Amino acid sequence: MYQNAIELDGISKRFAGHTAVRKLSLTVPRGGIYGLLGPNGAGKSTTIRMILSIILPDEGRVTLFGGEPASRGLSERIGYLPEERGLYPRMLVAEQLTFLGEAKGLPRKRARALSAQWLARLGIADWGNKKVQDLSKGMQQKVQFIGSLLHEPELVLLDEPFSGLDPVNSQVMRDVVVEIARAGRTVLFSTHIMEQAEKMCDRIAIIARGEKVVDGRLADIRSEAGGRHVALSFHRNQEGAARVLADRALVHRVDDYGASAEAELAEGAASDELLRALVNADVGISRFEVVEPSLQSIFIAKVGADAASAPATEDMAHA
Amino acid sequence: MHKIWAVMRREFLEKVRTRAFVIGTVLFPVLMVGLTVLPILLDRRETEPKRVAVVDGASGDVGMKVTEALAASRREGTNGAARYSVVRVPARERVEGVRDSLIAITGVHKDGVEGLDGILVLTDESVDGGRIPYLGVNVGSMADMRKLETELQTTLRQERLRRAGIDVFTGMKASRSVDVVTSKVTAGKLTGESGATSFMLAYVMGFILYFAMLLYGVQVMNSVMEEKTNRIAEVLASSVTPFQMMLGKVVGVGGVGLLQLGIWGSTAMLVTTYRAPLARLFGASPDALTAVKLPSVRPDLLAVFLIYFVLGFLLYAAAYAAVAAMCNSQQEAQQANTPVTLCIVAGFMAMFALLNEPSGSLARTLSMIPILAPFVVPVRYSLAPIPIAELLLSMALTFGGMLLVVWIAGRIYRVGILMYGKRPKLSEIWRWVRS
Numbered sequence: 001m002y003q004n005a006i007e008l009d010g011i012s013k014r015f016a017g018h019t020a021v022r023k024l025s026l027t028v029p030r031g032g033i034y035g036l037l038g039p040n041g042a043g044k045s046t047t048i049r050m051i052l053s054i055i056l057p058d059e060g061r062v063t064l065f066g067g068e069p070a071s072r073g074l075s076e077r078i079g080y081l082p083e084e085r086g087l088y089p090r091m092l093v094a095e096q097l098t099f100l101g102e103a104k105g106l107p108r109k110r111a112r113a114l115s116a117q118w119l120a121r122l123g124i125a126d127w128g129n130k131k132v133q134d135l136s137k138g139m140q141q142k143v144q145f146i147g148s149l150l151h152e153p154e155l156v157l158l159d160e161p162f163s164g165l166d167p168v169n170s171q172v173m174r175d176v177v178v179e180i181a182r183a184g185r186t187v188l189f190s191t192h193i194m195e196q197a198e199k200m201c202d203r204i205a206i207i208a209r210g211e212k213v214v215d216g217r218l219a220d221i222r223s224e225a226g227g228r229h230v231a232l233s234f235h236r237n238q239e240g241a242a243r244v245l246a247d248r249a250l251v252h253r254v255d256d257y258g259a260s261a262e263a264e265l266a267e268g269a270a271s272d273e274l275l276r277a278l279v280n281a282d283v284g285i286s287r288f289e290v291v292e293p294s295l296q297s298i299f300i301a302k303v304g305a306d307a308a309s310a311p312a313t314e315d316m317a318h319a
Numbered sequence: 320m321h322k323i324w325a326v327m328r329r330e331f332l333e334k335v336r337t338r339a340f341v342i343g344t345v346l347f348p349v350l351m352v353g354l355t356v357l358p359i360l361l362d363r364r365e366t367e368p369k370r371v372a373v374v375d376g377a378s379g380d381v382g383m384k385v386t387e388a389l390a391a392s393r394r395e396g397t398n399g400a401a402r403y404s405v406v407r408v409p410a411r412e413r414v415e416g417v418r419d420s421l422i423a424i425t426g427v428h429k430d431g432v433e434g435l436d437g438i439l440v441l442t443d444e445s446v447d448g449g450r451i452p453y454l455g456v457n458v459g460s461m462a463d464m465r466k467l468e469t470e471l472q473t474t475l476r477q478e479r480l481r482r483a484g485i486d487v488f489t490g491m492k493a494s495r496s497v498d499v500v501t502s503k504v505t506a507g508k509l510t511g512e513s514g515a516t517s518f519m520l521a522y523v524m525g526f527i528l529y530f531a532m533l534l535y536g537v538q539v540m541n542s543v544m545e546e547k548t549n550r551i552a553e554v555l556a557s558s559v560t561p562f563q564m565m566l567g568k569v570v571g572v573g574g575v576g577l578l579q580l581g582i583w584g585s586t587a588m589l590v591t592t593y594r595a596p597l598a599r600l601f602g603a604s605p606d607a608l609t610a611v612k613l614p615s616v617r618p619d620l621l622a623v624f625l626i627y628f629v630l631g632f633l634l635y636a637a638a639y640a641a642v643a644a645m646c647n648s649q650q651e652a653q654q655a656n657t658p659v660t661l662c663i664v665a666g667f668m669a670m671f672a673l674l675n676e677p678s679g680s681l682a683r684t685l686s687m688i689p690i691l692a693p694f695v696v697p698v699r700y701s702l703a704p705i706p707i708a709e710l711l712l713s714m715a716l717t718f719g720g721m722l723l724v725v726w727i728a729g730r731i732y733r734v735g736i737l738m739y740g741k742r743p744k745l746s747e748i749w750r751w752v753r754s
Binding site: 016052053054055072075076078080082084085086087088089090091099100102103104105107108144147 | 321322325326329333337545546549550551552553554555556557558559560737747
């Protein structure tokens with residue numbers, strides 16, 4: 001059995017006028033869930049497309065399944081959920097899925113049987129005879145999701161799989177993903193929502209502007225990011241709180257999320273000093289906890305607040 | 320191979336299941352039967368004779384004779400229904416006055432009294448000069464006027480002969496017109512077709528080719544556009560190569576085209592074979608329908624037709640697929656396909672250019688141009704034999720041209736199908752082709 005499902009070796013892709021991916025090297029070990037994180041336009045989708053050989057890198061090498069050069073010939077072992085839904089609007093759901101299975105090399109009968117199984121499993125068995133265009137966006141997403149898993153691929157690439165889903169459907173899909181990873185298959189998914197990756201991934205890579213910022217085991221990245229972080233919430237006297245958090249003798253850096261904040265303590269400052277200052281400022285503390293840095297905070301520290309926050313908050317609104 | 324097969328089958332089945340296909344397939348034969356039968360039905364329904372007044376200002380009994388001849392005229396396909404109900408109005412010296420008063424009641428239907436349909440004015444002058452005024456409501460009907468002319472011609476010719484003192488029977492025999500009776504010979508054998516039927520065959524075939532390229536080419540374009548705008552292209556591109564995708568489309572739609580043409584063709588065959596019973600079914604006389612001999616389609620002609628149909632379809636469908644791949648919306652594609660459509664129209668025009676001289680140097684040159692040959696060669700072949708060497712050269716050139724177009728289209732398709740945003744410039748497309 002091979003060790004690494006995906007190896008990217010210094011791949012670059014240029015489009016007319018700009019570089020989408022620059023000298024990116026990553027290793028995705030077999031089994032488990034790998035998160036590819038980055039703001040919109042960071043090059044996540046381009047990277048995934050190069051892994052699939054939908055587009056070819058201008059330089060560098062992509063090898064899959066422990067050393068096989070990437071090619072469309074491997075497509076039967078890979079499942080792919082694109083960011084934009086790609087379904088024939090006028091086709092029936094069951095036939096659509098059968099076709100997607102066939103395009104991945106499944107015999108027609110088997111594809112039909114498997115799609116019926118999956119529809120039943122995701123609780124939409126009676127949708128098989130509906131036209132795709134009559135489904136809601138979330139339902140279409142589920143159908144597309146089934147389409148990417150039908151042929152039992154050993155590597156599953158999901159591009160922004162949870163965007164636009166309600167919490168219930170999102171959970172259903174998350175369970176499936178976790179189960180696939182437990183079975184020793186590899187899942188790589190891209191997202192710009194850090195909380196999601198934090199909950200699901202054992203390994204991540206953060207990319208921004210086409211370049212890798214950091215990658216590795218989530219736990220390692222956290223401990224490496226170091227620093228002592230305090231998560232806090234308060235419910236009055238915003239100005240007072242802002243004044244305390246702006247004190248560079250106490251606080252090195254702060255990510256203000258509005259109702260809550262995450263502060264990195266300045267060197268030499270103790271957490272109880274900060275607590276005392278906040279109590280004195282009378283801000284109505286409801287939470288004060290020394291924590292490991294969150295992915296969001298690591299991300300902002302590495303990428304810069306303007307690159308990270310804007311798109312993330314925008315999409316979290318409908319997540 | 321299994322995957323391309325799946326792509327083709329999906330394309331074929333989805334197209335065949337659309338309402339547009341079913342309606343189109345059924346409507347066309349219905350229309351054909353309708354167009355064959357409708358004129359008979361309408362003609363039969365119109366049993367009312369035309370009311371014609373003959374204003375007789377001519378000397379002698381010409382007026383009488385014309386009136387009798389018109390009154391004896393019978394409608395075809397009916398059991399002796401009169402074509403005209405004729406009244407002779409003697410009008411020596413007062414021709415104009417009578418004529419004007421009759422005009423007043425022509426085409427008027429009032430108080431249950433029906434007016435005249437037309438007035439025929441006979442004077443010595445008009446009888447001798449052979450230009451007879453007819454004033455009526457139905458002067459726009461070519462068929463009516465031709466019938467009237469035939470009746471008058473016979474009657475007046477006899478009258479003139481008599482006036483000249485020539486025996487009418489001898490005179491009529493002498494003045495019989497001369498026709499060339501044509502029979503087509505192909506490869507040393509009499510085909511039993513006349514020139515007119517072989518011309519009709521060429522014309523129909525040319526029209527089918529033109530119509531089919533345009534209809535199914537645009538279907539390929541729309542189908543590619545659907546895949547691109549719905550982002551299915553991306554899902555498929557992870558499984559099959561863009562070239563396979565394009566091939567699947569083209570062959571799938573091509574299969575639909577052949578099926579539809581096959582259904583139409585066999586319906587047309589059935590209708591023409593059984594037109595006599597069909598006519599009887601509608602209560603019409605079968606003679607009217609069976610008078611024209613239909614051309615038989617020789618197997619070699621059919622083979623040439625099919626070969627060029629397939630070559631031409633592959634060429635144009637690939638071109639339409641490439642157009643769709645570079646566009647972002649249906650509207651954009653509708654504009655961008657103009658060059659391709661113009662080529663097809665040029666092919667259609669080229670057929671007309673060679674109808675008069677199917678073996679001339681123009682026809683021979685046009686047969687060697689791959690984008691025109693699919694239209695030109697089958698039509699030429701149906702009209703006159705083409706030397707086998709010339710035919711093979713034309714096929715080879717067309718095949719080569721088709722491969723080139725498919726290759727270029729494949730290159731454009733490969734990049735374009737995954738490209739969104741503004742439409743590429745020509746220079747960019749050239750770069751896609753070269754890369």
